[in-house]
Amino acid sequence: MAAPKVAVVGAGVIGLSTALCIVETCPSCSVTVLSDQFSPNTTGDVAAGVLIPHTYPGTPIHVQKQWFKETFTYLFAISNSAEASEAGIHLVSGWQVFKSTPKEKLPFWSDVVLGFRPMSEAELQKFPQHQFGQAFTTLKCDCPPYLLWLEKRLKATGVQMYTRKVADLWELHSKYDIVVNCAGIGAHQLVGDKKLFPVRGQVLKVHAPWVKNFIRDGDGLTYIYPGIHRVTLGGTREKESWSLSPDPGTTKDIFDRCCSLEPSLQKAQDIKVKVGLRPSRHSVRLQREILSQGEVKLLVVHNYGHGAGGFSVHRGTAKEAARLVEECVRALRGSSSRAKL
Ligand code: FAD
Numbered sequence: 001m002a003a004p005k006v007a008v009v010g011a012g013v014i015g016l017s018t019a020l021c022i023v024e025t026c027p028s029c030s031v032t033v034l035s036d037q038f039s040p041n042t043t044g045d046v047a048a049g050v051l052i053p054h055t056y057p058g059t060p061i062h063v064q065k066q067w068f069k070e071t072f073t074y075l076f077a078i079s080n081s082a083e084a085s086e087a088g089i090h091l092v093s094g095w096q097v098f099k100s101t102p103k104e105k106l107p108f109w110s111d112v113v114l115g116f117r118p119m120s121e122a123e124l125q126k127f128p129q130h131q132f133g134q135a136f137t138t139l140k141c142d143c144p145p146y147l148l149w150l151e152k153r154l155k156a157t158g159v160q161m162y163t164r165k166v167a168d169l170w171e172l173h174s175k176y177d178i179v180v181n182c183a184g185i186g187a188h189q190l191v192g193d194k195k196l197f198p199v200r201g202q203v204l205k206v207h208a209p210w211v212k213n214f215i216r217d218g219d220g221l222t223y224i225y226p227g228i229h230r231v232t233l234g235g236t237r238e239k240e241s242w243s244l245s246p247d248p249g250t251t252k253d254i255f256d257r258c259c260s261l262e263p264s265l266q267k268a269q270d271i272k273v274k275v276g277l278r279p280s281r282h283s284v285r286l287q288r289e290i291l292s293q294g295e296v297k298l299l300v301v302h303n304y305g306h307g308a309g310g311f312s313v314h315r316g317t318a319k320e321a322a323r324l325v326e327e328c329v330r331a332l333r334g335s336s337s338r339a340k341l
Contacts, residue, residue: 003030003058004329007176009166009190010304011035012042013049013141015182016150017314018303021322022180022227023157026329032176033154034184036165038116039147042148043184046203046276047270047311048225049141050092050214051075053109054309059246061108067316069112072158075139088145088228093137094214095119097130102218105134113138122308127215138214141311142227166190169291169300175183178299178328180321183281195287198277200241202250204258206268210306215261220308224265230272233258233265237308239280246273281305286317299328 007027008019019033039045052070079089097119110116119133127133151161166172169191172179181187187194208231216223225232233254241336251273259265285305291298303321306313 001333003028004177004332005029005030005175006178006325007034007172008033008180008182009162009169009172010037010182010184010186011038011147011151012182012184013147013150013310013314014042014184014303014306014318015141015180015326016154016317017180018321019154019159020150020179021315021318022325023154023159025319025322027324028251029178029329031154031159033159033161034164034166034172035161036163038151038161038163039144042104042143042147043276043278044141044147044310046201046274047143048203048227048234049143049146049221049311050225051113051139051141051312052216052314053107054307055284056281056309061164064313065108065112067313067320068109068317070316071313072139073310075141079139083149084155085228086145087149089324090140090142090228091137092140092214092226093135095123095133095135096214096216096218097124097133098218099126099130101132110134110136113156127230129260140225140227142229145228168294170298173296173298177332178301178325180301180303180325182303182321183304184304185252185277187279187285187302190322191302193281193305196239196279196281196285198237198242199307200238200243200275200277200282201234201308202236202246202254202275204251204254205230205272205274206233207231207270208265208267208268210264211262212288217261222254222261224258224262231265231268237278242251242277244275244277246275264283279305279310280307284313284317286320288323288327299331301325
């Protein structure tokens with residue numbers, strides 16, 4: 001058969017990394033990315049992009065750990081190469097601090113990040129309101145650089161990218177053999193997934209180049225993540241809120257919370273406010289589906305619903321999605337015609 005044509009819907013960190021893994025895994029496929037938005041207008045452009053996993057209650061921990069490990073290993077290699085600054089990938093060290101000692105002192109990802117250890121009494125003196133803390137080094141993906149770097153790599157391998165809103169996956173049937181759904185929160189409408197819901201997050205991006213270490217309150221709500229040019233201050237987690245408008249009261253609250261963790265931020269300048277919708281689900285939807293309209297079939301691979309942890313697991317889930325695409329290609333090759341699938 002001719003080269004299988006694959007359409008990836010979505011150009012966020014999930015769509016672009018999935019497209020790249022498909023090119024790497026199935027070099028015989030012709031891959032096209034279709035998306036109504038590209039960087040700097042994706043959820044990842046709002047995110048801090050720090051590799052600290054979020055837990056998906058519906059996914060076994062060993063699977064989540066595998067996704068995180070694959071992502072960490074992939075980005076660590078980039079951070080340790082000449083590509084690092086263009087790709088916006090860098091190591092960052094810091095502290096996760098708790099007001100009371102957590103039940104789980106060793107999170108499942110503690111042996112994937114570097115140098116994980118309890119904080120010393122001397123270190124904890126920096127955080128007089130906190131009793132316990134963990135120090136470690138992890139990775140951070142700065143956006144837009146990381147998404148632009150992925151786009152550049154895709155274009156270099158011949159992947160086409162078009163701005164297009166897809167209202168129904170069946171629109172793509174006449175032109176593509178396999179459709180990969182990486183629409184993030186857009187999948188709520190695109191495939192009518194009622195299990196997918198937004199968790200609104202508001203953050204501030206500030207100029208404070210003296211802040212070099214990350215600080216994360218153990219509840220995950222307040223955080224300070226230094227990037228290459230800006231420091232991300234967060235945040236909020238508002239379930240089922242679809243509003244993309246910044247709230248001025250929330251901006252002040254975030255700023256005050258971050259200043260109480262890192263008082264030097266009082267002098268931060270050029271404060272920009274951003275809002276994004278985390279595409280949240282009990283578990284990431286990472287599966288093959290065969291859609292039917294009578295005798296006609298459409299092969300679909302879903303990869304969406306990464307919630308608060310898309311950066312932390314993107315490469316691992318993209319690899320799995322590419323493996324599912326490979327299965328679809330084998331099924332196509334095994335059938336004498338698409339109608340028989
Ligand atoms: P998106 O980036 O939303 O991409 C979806 C793409 O699909 C877009 O290009 C969109 O235009 C396209 N699309 C949607 N519907 C259609 C359609 N019908 N037709 C065509 N195209 C369509 N994660 C971490 O790991 N670490 C962090 O530090 C972190 N911090 C965060 C902070 C905030 C404030 C927020 C909001 C999120 C944070 N996240 C973090 C989560 C992370 O940003 C997301 O999990 C990730 O960006 C989701 O990527 P995505 O590609 O699935 O979605």
